[in-house]
Amino acid sequence: MKLLILNGPNLNLLGKREPEIYGSLTFEEYLEQLKNKFPNIVFEYYQSNIEGEIIDKLHEVGFSYDGIILNAGAYTHTSIGIGDAIKGITTPVIEVHISNTFSRESFRHQSYISPNVKGIVIGFGLKSYELAIQSFL
Template sequence: MKKLIIINGPNLNLLGKREPEIYGSQTFEDYFENLESKYNDISLEYYQSNIEGELIDKLQEVGFSYDGIILNAAAYTHTSVGIGDAIKGIETPVVEVHISNTFSREEFRHQSYISPNAKGVILGFGLKSYDLAIESFN
């Protein structure tokens, strides 16, 4: 059984409340339950932190033993050399995910420190972006 983890960065704990016109009205916890049901042949885990160092620690913890990492580093995507370096230093492939199309938003969101080290990038499909990322590991 494949072992995948979804790692979400800052403010994604507010999904369902934060800017529903961009991010929708469903909480990630509810959505994750749907993912677990839909992909019951995959061992799926979920982790979220608003703290950059905790995200790096989690990447290093799972980065040599899991089959895949789905990472939405949120705002850290555009600022964190450290997260980019952590991905470069692990063996587990990482798919970068964004709920919104970051290229249709503010200019600073067009830069990613994750993309150069990722297996692939999926953005702009709402929460469905996570489904697409999971499918990429099949």
């Protein structure tokens, strides 16, 4: 099984940014834990702060991978383009959020991604990614 974990803006700051919300691990440290826990899965990881690069990555792998786990960060609430890119590919996508977006500012309650994904995992910290992986098994 081949999965892409695709992270959006500011998620490169995990481990440093608001640790009370996002925790103290970097994503790279967490990814090593996932690789050890799921040795039969081939993981690719990509992070970008640029909307167009996220769309390009979805187009690149969206017809050949077994699944995509997407945390689009703030683009979740603003990007019709990312939502349309997901609609245009055949690889199933799980939308993931580390924090409970519904317990935060009201603008975070809207997702342009959700209508086009297989499922959503929200609010379980980094464990949200593991739950998304489980959905593909």
